[in-house]
Amino acid sequence: MAFARFRECFFPAAEWVDGEDPEPLREALWSLVLAWQLASPKRVTLVEPAFEELGRVLTTGGCWQRAEAALWLLAKYAKGGKKEEVQKASQAPLLILTKLQNLHESVLRPLEPLVISSCALVEAIPCAEAAPFLLELRLARPQARKALRSVCASCRSALMGTDLARTLQRRALEGEDDLVASAAQLQDADGVRQLAQHWAKLCLEASPAQLPQRARAVFASMTRADICLLLMPDCAHFLRFVPREEQVLFAVRVAEFASTSQHLR
Numbered sequence: 001m002a003f004a005r006f007r008e009c010f011f012p013a014a015e016w017v018d019g020e021d022p023e024p025l026r027e028a029l030w031s032l033v034l035a036w037q038l039a040s041p042k043r044v045t046l047v048e049p050a051f052e053e054l055g056r057v058l059t060t061g062g063c064w065q066r067a068e069a070a071l072w073l074l075a076k077y078a079k080g081g082k083k084e085e086v087q088k089a090s091q092a093p094l095l096i097l098t099k100l101q102n103l104h105e106s107v108l109r110p111l112e113p114l115v116i117s118s119c120a121l122v123e124a125i126p127c128a129e130a131a132p133f134l135l136e137l138r139l140a141r142p143q144a145r146k147a148l149r150s151v152c153a154s155c156r157s158a159l160m161g162t163d164l165a166r167t168l169q170r171r172a173l174e175g176e177d178d179l180v181a182s183a184a185q186l187q188d189a190d191g192v193r194q195l196a197q198h199w200a201k202l203c204l205e206a207s208p209a210q211l212p213q214r215a216r217a218v219f220a221s222m223t224r225a226d227i228c229l230l231l232m233p234d235c236a237h238f239l240r241f242v243p244r245e246e247q248v249l250f251a252v253r254v255a256e257f258a259s260t261s262q263h264l265r
Helices: 002-014 023-039 047-059 064-079 083-089 092-100 105-124 128-136 141-154 163-173 177-185 189-204 211-220 225-230 232-241 244-260
Strands: none
Touching: 002 023, 002 047, 002 064, 023 064, 047 064, 047 083, 047 092, 064 083, 064 092, 064 105, 083 105, 092 105, 092 128, 105 128, 105 141, 128 141, 128 163, 141 177, 163 177, 163 189, 177 189, 177 211, 189 211, 189 225, 189 232, 211 232, 211 244, 225 232, 225 244, 232 244
């Protein structure tokens, strides 16, 4: 009974309000959800209520703020180990992005939180069909590109050799550094080598202000052990120009390559 009352209050409390930062309250509510789940013999969750909120906005035009909160919540569940339970929501972001793609920017901009949470769920539960929408999103570009990387990595076999893969490669070579990681996932050895060498060359020509961004693109292209070995001297030189988190990720990647490649041991 108590949890039933809580679930009725969760989405109104967690919904987006313009001019306010919902994250502190949402994180507090999420902590309460987890504590309740652990304490209850039934392991109660808010997965089904989240599905209901999404269903309303997709079928009858319900409250988009609550749908956004539902997407946020399902992404938290998926990233927290309940991916199978929320798998049936994988098409919801695609349906939402389809509805939003032709809206005028003046209408679309207030819906940016809905786009961001849609991207978060795609990142947690990658869906190959969402990739073209993520590539062309006019809002929430950082979140869209992050979700696109997740899709390209998880759905590589379905996307390799497609028009999307060719478009990503072309645009990454033309200068869209935030597409390098996605493009590199969908290329063969020659394509990855072309990407990595192109951005390494751009790093050598870069001004001090340009170097960090271009160096990140070089590290984003390191998806193969042979390419990593080929450009290891350049990587060692560029490493100090990227944030500590990316330095650690590169070190982990090299360690993974070394476990399978004699040349990197």
